[in-house]
Amino acid sequence: MTGALGVLGWIPPVVGHPFMRNAFLAGTGIAACCGAVGYFVVLRSQVFTGDALSHVAFTGALAALAAGADLRLGLFGATIAVAVGMGLLGRSGRADDVVIGSVFAWMLGLGVLFLSIYTSNSSGANGTAGVSVLFGSILGLSAGAARVAALLGAMILGGALLIARPLLFASLDEAVAAARGVPVRALGIGFLALVGLAAAETTQAVGALLLLGLLAAPAAAAHHLTTRPFRGLALSTALAIGAVWVGLAASYAFPSVPPSFAIIATAVVTFAGASALHGLARRGLAVGRRKDRLPAGVSEEIHG
């Protein structure tokens, strides 16, 4: 009881600071779009693509900084261009693993180049820019930037919901969806563009290196907790928002813990918990509705 009251009494100071309010506003929008897009990323097994786009985000942001432009210009431009490019090159809007790996290995090299150009051109004061692009700086957002981030997050979420039904169909059974006249390829490319947008958006909160955690972990947790698509989509979005809120509160309580670590740690712990719950539930149920959910030993027997 006193514990609960203690927590309640603790809320006003957290949202009392303008930088915390900005962080919560931007973080909520960012998490919402990341959770929704991430649900489809995991469903379509495109986590590696998300990984690649996160590195592209790093390069794009530093290219913009090196050229003296607004960071967000490079961020969004690069991720969308590369996402659409990967969609166009791959079969039915999905790209090959080795191609993705090759492209983003090079992208990263370019990022290093831009980082060195930027840090040697700008007069020393901005040595931390590379670090904040890599690991995020959600507490450093201005009120205007936070509003823009929240608005963009809502728009990306809207876009994901708009194509949710046909995309679900195309992801689960591509051949049947194509036969029924669903534009599978266009959907795949459009979806990758959304992933690119979400990656650029999330870089502002947790950074290019850590956004994969926010994209994959809440979505994978949702996939464990329910097999019903729309419930899963909602759950994934809610878990992502929860992770950002808990993470922000935790980093407020423990100032030596950076917010991006707290956010990712919360998301990953949620995933681990959901995975354990799923494991327990599966042991309780009669063995397997889906053969790929069978325990490893049984599956091995079947597949020889």
Add this chain to the structure above:
Amino acid sequence: MTLFDYPFMINALRAGTIVAVVSGAMGWFMVLRRQTFAGHTLSLVGFPGAAGAILLGLAPAFGYFGFCIAAGVIIAMASPPVGSALYSEESAVIGSVQAFSLACGFLFVNLYHGNLNGLTNLLFGSFLGITNGQVVSLLAVAVPALVALGLIVRPLLFASVDPEVAAAAGIPVRLLAVIFLLLLGAAAAEASQITGSLLVFALLVLPPATAHVITGRPLLGIALSVVLAVAVTWAGSVMAYYTPYPTGAFITTLSFAAYVAVRGIRVLNARARKGPVPMREALT
């Protein structure tokens, strides 16, 4: 004074050569086995390992090897059994492990209150500050790793190309997968110390992918991949010596250029042989 008169340049080239040989060989199998995502994650976990080791006051090398090898074991455990398709949850696990370990690395650096130069070095490497002792320790890991790869090369090849038939023929496919990920982890840890965690992956994926496009023959392919890796490392180091830009940028750009050139030549050849080929088919 030429570039070979500077001891730091000699050490950079020595270390770069060792790293390139190991990553060229391991990377060839990584590309063959389509484990690029796992390889990328293995190469990134070196960062929290090194940051954690520095926080505890140990040498970064302990952290690199400890974390990379541990992550190799975890990924091997999480990978699906032979014959079943790779399903989405597994890649979600790899992705979450990766993001979490990077987040831990960032936390360690923050707790250490060290300077940010240290962070940049961990991520992007420091080619030019390599000591003689480091070269020796690189060699001490590289030689056993390559010998181990040489010992399992035949069964590993069989198990990678056709896991089901290999399993039926009595080859311990799962054990081989674990051993391979351990070796890959060791290679990644090794390369991380020179190129930094973010650029290891370039050496692991680009020269081998190029070799795979050029030839399907295993031994020739491995040799080619090693030669390419060494060549881009040397060329990159020399170019970085004469310009103010970082070595990593040159190495990745050169290897990517080689990859694109080889793919382009293959598309042109295919077109010359049997008339126009759809672009998409030739590229994938």
